[in-house]
Structure formats: structure tokens, C-alpha cells
Amino acid sequence: MKILTFSHxxxxxxxxxxxxxxxxIDLLRATSVMIWAIxxxxxxxxxxxxxxxxxxxxxxxxxVLLGGERGGVLIQGFDLDNSPLSYKKEIIFGRTIVMTTxxxxxxxxxxxxxxxxxxGSFINARKTAEYIFKEVLKDDIQKITIVCAGTxxxxxxxxxxxxxxxxxxxxxxxxxxxxxxxxxxxxxxxKKFENDPHEILxxxxxxxxxxxxxxxxxLEFCLKKDFVDTICEFKNLVxxxxxxxx
Amino acid sequence: MKILTFSHxxxxxxxxxxxxxxxxIDLLRATSVMIWAIxxxxxxxxxxxxxxxxxxxxxxxxxVLLGGERGGVLIQGFDLDNSPLSYKKEIIFGRTIVMTTxxxxxxxxxxxxxxxxxxGSFINARKTAEYIFKEVLKDDIQKITIVCAGTxxxxxxxxxxxxxxxxxxxxxxxxxxxxxxxxxxxxxxxKKFENDPHEILxxxxxxxxxxxxxxxxxLEFCLKKDFVDTICEFKNLVxxxxxxxx
Numbered sequence: 001m002k003i004l005t006f007s008h009x010x011x012x013x014x015x016x017x018x019x020x021x022x023x024x025i026d027l028l029r030a031t032s033v034m035i036w037a038i039x040x041x042x043x044x045x046x047x048x049x050x051x052x053x054x055x056x057x058x059x060x061x062x063x064v065l066l067g068g069e070r071g072g073v074l075i076q077g078f079d080l081d082n083s084p085l086s087y088k089k090e091i092i093f094g095r096t097i098v099m100t101t102x103x104x105x106x107x108x109x110x111x112x113x114x115x116x117x118x119x120g121s122f123i124n125a126r127k128t129a130e131y132i133f134k135e136v137l138k139d140d141i142q143k144i145t146i147v148c149a150g151t152x153x154x155x156x157x158x159x160x161x162x163x164x165x166x167x168x169x170x171x172x173x174x175x176x177x178x179x180x181x182x183x184x185x186x187x188x189x190x191k192k193f194e195n196d197p198h199e200i201l202x203x204x205x206x207x208x209x210x211x212x213x214x215x216x217x218x219l220e221f222c223l224k225k226d227f228v229d230t231i232c233e234f235k236n237l238v239x240x241x242x243x244x245x246x
Numbered sequence: 247m248k249i250l251t252f253s254h255x256x257x258x259x260x261x262x263x264x265x266x267x268x269x270x271i272d273l274l275r276a277t278s279v280m281i282w283a284i285x286x287x288x289x290x291x292x293x294x295x296x297x298x299x300x301x302x303x304x305x306x307x308x309x310v311l312l313g314g315e316r317g318g319v320l321i322q323g324f325d326l327d328n329s330p331l332s333y334k335k336e337i338i339f340g341r342t343i344v345m346t347t348x349x350x351x352x353x354x355x356x357x358x359x360x361x362x363x364x365x366g367s368f369i370n371a372r373k374t375a376e377y378i379f380k381e382v383l384k385d386d387i388q389k390i391t392i393v394c395a396g397t398x399x400x401x402x403x404x405x406x407x408x409x410x411x412x413x414x415x416x417x418x419x420x421x422x423x424x425x426x427x428x429x430x431x432x433x434x435x436x437k438k439f440e441n442d443p444h445e446i447l448x449x450x451x452x453x454x455x456x457x458x459x460x461x462x463x464x465l466e467f468c469l470k471k472d473f474v475d476t477i478c479e480f481k482n483l484v485x486x487x488x489x490x491x492x
Binding site: 184 | 253257397400401402403406425426427428430431434435438439446449450451452
């Protein structure tokens with residue numbers, strides 16, 4: 001098994017990941033929000049790149065909810081911001097949500113060439129990794145890529161720590177596997193701050209920006225591990241819950 | 247003071263680094279080789295991107311030596327490969343060397359927009375950082391960028407560890423400074439493997455490739471810290487020794 005990590009969506013080599021399973025991570029907060037929304041009963045999420053596109057879809061179907069952010073905050077005229085805490089069951093259950101965010105949406109689109117694309121976050125990493133591991137064995141896929149969204153086309157520490165957690169979980173399943181340098185670095189960084197990622201993230205850029213914007217509870221939420229069982233897949237331009245056989 | 251790190255040369259935002267001092271690192275082995283060659287008395291080094299360009303310069307002046315690598319090994323018709331151990335005093339003293347390497351040369355050119363450009367390696371990091379620190383204060387420059395060459399346009403662990411060492415040294419001079427996420431990650435990774443970088447590099451890509459090619463001694467050489475006092479600057483397309491007032 002081979003694991004390849006990209007530090008931001010712009011770095012993704014679309015041709016190279018064609019025969020990979022992909023995990024897309026925008027920990028703070030796009031993929032965490034989407035996973036939480038689906039877990040809370042949203043029917044599906046349609047990630048789009050622009051505000052215009054989101055509004056166009058709403059004009060075609062008034063029932064959809066609009067969610068996302070620009071500069072970290074609610075977009076004027078939208079129903080929901082980018083805070084997972086806004087995606088309450090009573091608001092979103094059974095609904096289709098059109099979302100636009102700065103980095104996460106673009107990362108999903110950049111990963112679109114991969115064989116299958118899953119959403120990753122600390123909140124559901126273990127279940128997601130376990131599912132992916134079973135599926136790659138079934139389909140005889142030998143390659144997994146972790147696509148970190150990054151921030152403003154730069155390496156972003158919280159995404160990398162979450163990538164490292166995925167590597168850590170995969171490691172427990174495999175006797176030997178091949179990782180690229182960034183997967184290895186992510187793993188080592190994750191292990192160093194495994195017990196308290198806030199300890200290093202408090203010096204990092206995006207985490208601090210969200211803190212300044214008043215989203216401290218979101219930071220706590222998105223860094224908590226594995227309290228969600230829902231696995232989310234991006235397929236035919238839509239994020240939906242994966243139905244798992246039991 | 248602000249420190250910004252790039253994980254590979256292609257990522258460098260040339261416009262953004264205009265008012266920065268830059269440190270370019272291709273630890274294995276381009277910048278280590280160039281620093282060692284200058285320290286051993288080479289007059290100057292002319293980094294060029296292609297073999298053709300190197301041969302053209304030789305045709306204009308037969309006295310120059312040609313050095314570098316493709317696929318890690320000696321280029322046909324060249325005088326020197328990319329191993330620091332080849333750059334012995336008796337061969338290179340007083341000579342001009344035209345060099346072409348896969349990543350290091352390109353990284354130097356990508357950093358060319360910076361205010362001043364220095365070559366970095368473990369072998370001379372402390373002296374280089376000390377000099378840069380004095381100069382930035384003198385010129386009232388508030389920004390330093392560390393440009394890792396990377397390997398094949400990817401994040402490369404040995405360059406990142408060396409970047410982390412530079413951050414560690416700068417940290418000792420400054421009460422507070424601002425680092426981007428990659429500088430912070432480099433620092434934490436460096437500190438984790440400070441006493442034995444081989445411990446993690448033995449799992450990394452480029453290090454292993456050089457080991458397989460038989461360059462184990464080069465790996466030992468390039469990972470040894472601060473046995474060289476020479477500071478090298480890339481200026482007007484040429485690498486030369488910085489003359490320091492004492």
C-alpha cells in the first residue's frame with residue numbers, strides 16, 4: 001500500500017491520482033462541517049466554487065439551504081455559515097445544502113480525478129479509514145492519497161495533523177507500507193502532538209484566525225476525535241453518506 | 247521578524263518574496279556541494295539549468311570545470327558529479343565551476359527575486375544564520391524566506407529538517423517572531439530528530455535513493471552540523487563566498 005499526501009489543493013497532481021482512493025481534509029472547517037451536516041441528517045451537500053453558483057442553484061430550487069463562508073464568516077443572503085454548530089438537526093434534517101468555502105470546495109474538485117473521494121476530519125477519521133481500508137482491499141487498489149485543502153494555497157498545520165492521524169490508523173492495519181515524505185512528516189507531527197493538538201496549533205495561522213473571529217468552540221469541536229460514525233463520499237459532484245453493510 | 251518557508255521550488259511565490267532575504271536549501275546535495283566547494287577554495291559557481299547551457303559555457307572558457315548530476319550521478323563529459331567528497335581542494339582551488347542539478351539550481355533561480363539569496367545546509371547553518379541575522383538588522387529587513395528545493399516538485403524531508411534547524415537558530419536571537427505553518431512544522435520536526443536526523447530520514451524517499459546509489463558517505467557528510475564557516479551568496483547569477491568583516 002502506498003500513501004501520498006498533498007499539503008494544499010493546488011499541489012495535487014490530478015493525472016497522478018487517477019488510480020488512487022482520495023481523502024480530502026479541510027479540517028477547519030469545510031470537511032468537518034459537511035461530515036457533521038450529513039451525520040445530522042442532511043440529505044446531500046453540493047459543493048460549489050462561487051457564491052453566484054450557489055445562488056443560481058437556489059434560484060432553481062428554493063428548498064435548498066445555502067451554506068459556507070468568505071473570510072471565515074456568513075455570506076450575505078446565505079442560510080448557514082461554516083460553523084458545524086450551526087448545522088443542527090432541526091434545521092438541516094432531510095435538506096439539500098449547497099456549500100461554498102474558500103479552500104475545501106476547491107480541494108474536493110481537485111481530487112475529482114481519483115477513483116473514489118472521501119471526506120476526512122478528526123471527527124470521523126477512524127470509521128472512514130476502516131471503511132477505506134476494506135474497500136481498497138476489495139477493489140485491489142494499492143494507493144491512497146490524502147489531499148489537504150490548505151489555506152490560501154499554503155501548507156496548513158491542522159490539515160497535516162489530521163493527515164498524520166489517518167496515516168497512524170492505516171499503519172495499524174498494515175505490516176509495511178510505503179509513504180511519501182509528507183505522509184511521513186505528517187505522521188511524526190501528529191504523534192508529537194497526539195494528546196493535545198492545540199498545543200502546537202495555537203501558534204498556527206488559520207487556527208488563530210478562527211479564534212480571533214470568535215470560533216473557539218468550533219476549534220474544540222473539529223479537533224475532537226471519532227465521535228461521528230458517518231462516512232461521507234464525494235461522487236457525481238455531490239457529498240452523500242456511504243451506506244455500509246453490517 | 248517574519249519567517250516563511252516553501253517546501254519546494256515550484257511553490258515559491260516570486261512576487262511575495264521581493265522584500266525578503268532568502269535561504270535556499272537543497273541539502274542532498276546541491277547546496278551542500280556548492281558550499282563545500284566554495285569553502286575548499288573554488289572561486290565561484292555558476293548554476294545553470296541544462297546540460298547544454300553548461301557545455302556552452304565550457305566551450306566559451308575551457309578553464310571552467312563542469313559539475314552536477316542527472317538521476318543522482320555524474321553527467322557524461324562532466325568533470326565532477328554531485329558528491330561533496332569529489333570537490334577536493336587539489337581539484338577545485340581557484341576554479342570556476344559550472345553546475346547543473348535537478349532541483350537545487352532551479353530553486354536558486356526561483357528565489358532570484360529576493361533581496362539577497364544565501365545557500366543553506368546543515369554544514370554551515372549557524373554561521374549563515376548569524377550573518378543573515380546581522381544583515382537583516384542592518385538593512386531593517388523584517389522578513390526571511392526559506393526556500394526548500396524539494397525533490398521532483400514535492401515536499402522533501404531532509405530540506406525541511408534543515409529549514410527547521412535555521413528556524414531553531416533564529417529563535418535563539420529573537421524574543422518573538424512570526425512563523426508560517428510550514429516553518430513551525432519544520433521546527434517541530436527538526437526538534438524531534440535533532441540528535442539523529444537519520445532516524446527519520448531512513449524512511450524518506452531521496453535519502454534512500456542516494457543510499458541505493460552508493461552515496462552513504464554523502465549522507466553522513468551533509469547531515470553533519472556546522473563544521474564549515476563559509477557563507478555563500480547567490481548574486482548576479484553566480485555563487486560566491488561572502489566576505490565578512492571581523
